[in-house]
Amino acid sequence: MITELPFENVYRHGFARVAACTIPVAVADPASNAEAVLASARECDADGVAIAVFPELCLTGYAIDDLVMQDPVLDAAEAAVARIVAASVDLLPVLLVGAPLRHRNRLYNCAVVVHRGRILGVAPKSYLPTYREFYESRWYARGDDQAGQHITVAGETVPFGPDLLFEAADVPGLTLHVEICEDVWVPIPPSSPAALAGATVLANLSGSPITIARADDRALLVQSQSMRCLAAYVYAAAGQGESTNDLSWDGQTMIYEGGQALATTERFPDGPRRSVADVDLDRLRQDRLRQGTFDDNRRSTATPFRTVSFELAPPSGDLGLLRPIDRFPFVPDDPARLAQDCYEAFNIQVSGLVQRLEAIGRPRPVLGVSGGLDSTHALLVIARAMDRMGRPRSDILTYTLPGFATSEKTKRNAIALAEAIGATIEEIDIRPAASEMLSRMGHPFAAGEPVHDVTFENVQAGLRTDYLFRLANQNNGIVIGTGDLSEIALGWSTYGVGDQMSHYSVNPGVPKTLIQHVIRWVISAGELSAATVEVLRAVLDTEISPELVPAGQDGKMQSTEDRIGPYNLHDFTLYHVLRFGFRPSKIAFLAAKAWENPDAGAWPAGYPEGARPSYDLVTVARWMEVFLNRFFGFAQFKRTAIPNGPKVSPAGSLSPRGDWRAPSDGNARAWLAELHAAVPEAFARD
Numbered sequence: 001m002i003t004e005l006p007f008e009n010v011y012r013h014g015f016a017r018v019a020a021c022t023i024p025v026a027v028a029d030p031a032s033n034a035e036a037v038l039a040s041a042r043e044c045d046a047d048g049v050a051i052a053v054f055p056e057l058c059l060t061g062y063a064i065d066d067l068v069m070q071d072p073v074l075d076a077a078e079a080a081v082a083r084i085v086a087a088s089v090d091l092l093p094v095l096l097v098g099a100p101l102r103h104r105n106r107l108y109n110c111a112v113v114v115h116r117g118r119i120l121g122v123a124p125k126s127y128l129p130t131y132r133e134f135y136e137s138r139w140y141a142r143g144d145d146q147a148g149q150h151i152t153v154a155g156e157t158v159p160f161g162p163d164l165l166f167e168a169a170d171v172p173g174l175t176l177h178v179e180i181c182e183d184v185w186v187p188i189p190p191s192s193p194a195a196l197a198g199a200t201v202l203a204n205l206s207g208s209p210i211t212i213a214r215a216d217d218r219a220l221l222v223q224s225q226s227m228r229c230l231a232a233y234v235y236a237a238a239g240q241g242e243s244t245n246d247l248s249w250d251g252q253t254m255i256y257e258g259g260q261a262l263a264t265t266e267r268f269p270d271g272p273r274r275s276v277a278d279v280d281l282d283r284l285r286q287d288r289l290r291q292g293t294f295d296d297n298r299r300s301t302a303t304p305f306r307t308v309s310f311e312l313a314p315p316s317g318d319l320g321l322l323r324p325i326d327r328f329p330f331v332p333d334d335p336a337r338l339a340q341d342c343y344e345a346f347n348i349q350v351s352g353l354v355q356r357l358e359a360i361g362r363p364r365p366v367l368g369v370s371g372g373l374d375s376t377h378a379l380l381v382i383a384r385a386m387d388r389m390g391r392p393r394s395d396i397l398t399y400t401l402p403g404f405a406t407s408e409k410t411k412r413n414a415i416a417l418a419e420a421i422g423a424t425i426e427e428i429d430i431r432p433a434a435s436e437m438l439s440r441m442g443h444p445f446a447a448g449e450p451v452h453d454v455t456f457e458n459v460q461a462g463l464r465t466d467y468l469f470r471l472a473n474q475n476n477g478i479v480i481g482t483g484d485l486s487e488i489a490l491g492w493s494t495y496g497v498g499d500q501m502s503h504y505s506v507n508p509g510v511p512k513t514l515i516q517h518v519i520r521w522v523i524s525a526g527e528l529s530a531a532t533v534e535v536l537r538a539v540l541d542t543e544i545s546p547e548l549v550p551a552g553q554d555g556k557m558q559s560t561e562d563r564i565g566p567y568n569l570h571d572f573t574l575y576h577v578l579r580f581g582f583r584p585s586k587i588a589f590l591a592a593k594a595w596e597n598p599d600a601g602a603w604p605a606g607y608p609e610g611a612r613p614s615y616d617l618v619t620v621a622r623w624m625e626v627f628l629n630r631f632f633g634f635a636q637f638k639r640t641a642i643p644n645g646p647k648v649s650p651a652g653s654l655s656p657r658g659d660w661r662a663p664s665d666g667n668a669r670a671w672l673a674e675l676h677a678a679v680p681e682a683f684a685r686d
Contacts, residue, residue, distance in 0.1 A: 371410030491635025509648030
């Protein structure tokens with residue numbers, strides 16, 4: 001983290017802007033091509049780009065055949081390199097330019113790495129295709145044996161070889177490796193050992209003539225290499241202007257990060273094009289930190305590399321953020337991906353429950369239904385599990401347990417849903433038992449005082465769970481828990497004999513923001529009765545509430561989000577804490593970018609248009625303070641004792657036996673201090 005940069009600057013938050021550029025080339029005309037490179041480089045400079053990648057042999061053209069061995073062309077190519085070096089003095093980006101260069105007795109297909117008036121190094125192509133349409137061994141020497149070498153280019157003697165890493169001394173985590181076209185098509189690309197040695201940004205200068213389906217092959221290779229190497233991969237292919245004697249060119253550019261597509265451009269362009277994106281160096285570092293097998297692989301395949309250091313001096317202004325950010329990181333915006341995620345989430349839950357029921361003698365599921373999202377979803381999961389087991393849904397024992405604040409609407413929804421599903425439903429009013437307990441305790445509410453404290457709430461929550469456990473004993477059943485991942489993160493449950501406990505839980509891997517979409521997916525499957533669908537839609541329209549405190553004089557019911565904050569923001573923070581371990585300041589920066597404008601970007605399919613909120617940085621930071629206090633400073637003792645339940649999200653689970661191990665007596669001080677220092681305006685006291 002570069003703390004001296006302003007908060008709104010992307011480089012402060014562990015990002016580096018990269019570009020994959022394709023340009024029109026003039027065949028065997030290095031002087032003209034150098035000017036085309038510089039024109040794009042200046043645009044990249046204006047955009048705050050740190051690394052700009054150009055196509056293979058872009059200073060001469062890739063498809064010039066025997067012309068590449070003519071001294072006038074080679075002299076002009078070296079002069080073009082000198083021209084770019086001289087013109088780069090005032091440019092921000094590290095420029096990766098393709099050129100044929102003479103070295104000793106051979107010619108090499110090279111990537112020249114230029115920054116602020118000097119050549120940092122030259123990387124030769126390691127693997128030369130000489131099959132089908134390719135004849136590179138006719139002209140070039142393989143560069144895979146040139147490790148540790150130097151080359152003289154444009155009067156400078158610089159490092160030469162495939163073993164070069166280029167490290168930005170002032171941008172933590174920005175380490176570059178360069179390979180050329182065919183290098184990524186071999187079983188072990190040069191970028192693989194480079195990534196193991198520390199490279200985070202892998203660049204590919206490509207010629208790659210286009211044939212049917214080759215673009216998909218390239219994208220698959222780039223995606224796979226970025227995922228396997230836990231790296232960003234920047235790919236730029238040759239396009240307009242290349243000779244079409246026997247081939248054609250599409251100018252494909254793309255940027256991937258850890259298997260995720262960040263940017264691409266149209267193919268077959270009629271001019272220069274650039275893919276530009278901000279790669280997340282923090283994410284790559286955290287992925288490598290967590291995935292210990294990555295470094296284990298280095299230990300068994302260690303390859304020596306040389307490191308060339310440079311100072312990037314990133315700009316200090318607000319450059320925006322050029323990468324997709326999901327408002328709902330647990331919920332894909334793409335409808336097809338969302339449907340697939342919902343299918344998998346639902347079936348993970350169903351399969352987990354079926355296995356547990358089969359393993360312990362097929363007991364009857366016992367469920368408390370409230371008319372809220374979580375118990376509704378749990379009932380859908382149980383119903384599908386019973387269907388798979390060939391058991392009648394009447395074996396599902398559901399109970400509505402109204403207390404002092406239960407609304408007629410939610411109770412009606414709970415009963416209607418159970419009946420529509422075909423479960424057995426019974427109502428047990430807990431108010432007499434709760435009143436007796438409060439009276440025995442000497443609680444003021446028993447004497448008629450409107451005291452609705454945590455004891456008042458937990459007496460009701462505890463009695464509900466107590467009833468369910470005893471009912472399970474009575475009916476050869478097990479209590480199915482309904483608490484979701486978001487509630488577990490915040491500790492929003494009553495510990496012990498309360499909704500924190502069950503015999504088996506089906507929702508602990510599903511965040512609150514995803515559950516509503518899984519319910520919509522179940523509706524869309526078309527397998528439910530009209531009555532069931534009607535109730536489910538009513539549940540989706542109901543405000544989230546524990547219904548433990550009676551409505552106030554204004555008639556407003558108790559609201560979970562009014563008290564602990566919006567699940568939209570809490571799930572955003574949870575994802576980035578759990579999946580990447582990001583600093584609070586970075587998460588706040590991302591959340592503010594994601595949520596600042598409700599009209600920008602995509603929303604998940606089915607999200608109501610009339611209920612699309614926005615949050616500014618101050619609001620984000622204030623609710624994040626609540627999350628950090630609860631997640632790190634309070635809720636772990638509840639998580640340490642949660643019942644079994646399946647992991648669902650790849651971001652992780654909070655099971656103490658799975659993804660999340662933490663002390664129950666921890667604290668949130670380090671996280672809060674970092675947030676308060678980064679966003680002081682959110683915590684200024686009047």
